[in-house]
Amino acid sequence: MHEVRSIWVGIHPRTDDTRILAMAGAGKALLKARLARAPSHPRALPTLLEAVALWQGAPVRAAIVMPEEPATPNDPFYRDLFLDYGMDPLYTVDFVSALRPPREGDGIPGMGQFRDLRQMLLFEVAR
Secondary structure (H helix, E strand, C coil), X not given: CCCCCCEEEEEEECCCEEEEEEEECCCEEEEEEEEECCCCCCCHHHHHHHHHHHHHCCCEEEEEECCCCCCCCCCCCCCCCCCCCCCCCCXXXXXXXXXXXXXXXXXXXXXXXXHHHHHXXXXXXXX
């Protein structure tokens, strides 16, 4: 098994759900999830990122897709995001404004293609 330098995680909150894609480098999908639109606890997302980092033994570089329209302070997904993100040695978080057009599949069948998140990880997190 080769050493993984970092895990890339794309997080895309949408109207009805939030999609999450974790990848080891540019080609190996590790985790795909469709979760509720917003976490039910403010520590849910940081804990998830920490858990992936600890499980894989590599730091996480995450990117969260911001909505095209500005988020309101009452939006349950973004309300607690700005407290301590990026302050943990196990992960960093960047906020990106939009997803780039899809390119190709990610190799984990059964939950949809997640092409847009994969492409965003390749262009935004890996830079």
